[in-house]
């Protein structure tokens with residue numbers, strides 16, 4: 479407000495000084511020469527009143543550009559973009575740590591035990607092990623042909639079988655394990671005929687166990703027969719050995 483008044487005062491002050499010389503001739507000029515010859519100049523008039531304030535000045539020139547404002551608030555998160563192209567395969571990794579030492583394997587020992595034998599002559603003696611002396615197979619010699627007994631050298635599960643030709647008399651035969659009959663076979667002989675008696679069994683044997691065939695029962699039950707063309711056989715072999 480004070481500034482505005484000062485500007486107005488400056489505008490008014492010089493105009494008064496300029497108006498004074500122009501107004502005085504203006505008063506003298508309209509007088510006709512002929513009428514007022516030899517006139518005497520009157521007393522100068524009083525200075526006029528101040529004029530009315532002038533109109534507002536023109537707009538000033540634009541000011542200097544202001545300083546840059548603060549950054550606006552962060553906008554909302556945009557949508558997820560499309561999946562990019564698969565990258566190139568990475569380089570090969572370093573070798574892993576060496577694994578632990580494995581458990582000891584099974585022995586290279588080959589577990590074998592098998593025999594297959596036959597009668598060479600008729601059996602006449604009861605209640606003693608039957609001696610099969612015709613050897614088809616006895617590689618490991620686990621069967622003893624001097625006693626007629628099989629000796630277990632490898633603990634495990636064994637298969638035994640026998641096929642007996644019966645002639646002249648009935649047959650009652652048992653398979654023994656450790657002095658105990660565990661399997662019984664009976665055949666009643668038919669006169670004028672040749673019969674067969676057979677049996678088979680799986681037995682678990684421990685080291686040193688013995689297995690053999692023997693005629694059992696009272697009376698004449700020893701009709702076991704064999705000749706060149708009629709065999710009576712006894713066979714056994716290890717099926718699985720014990721692993722522990």
Ligand SMILES: *[C@@H]1O[C@H](CO)[C@@H](O)[C@H](O)[C@H]1NC(C)=O
Pocket residue numbers: 645672705707708
């Ligand atoms: C043994 O078998 C043959 C036939 O192969 C037979 O001729 C013979 O009589 C048999 N032996 C006995 C004692 O029966």
Ligand SMILES: [Ca+2]
Pocket residue numbers: 665666667668673674
């Ligand atoms: Ca019969």
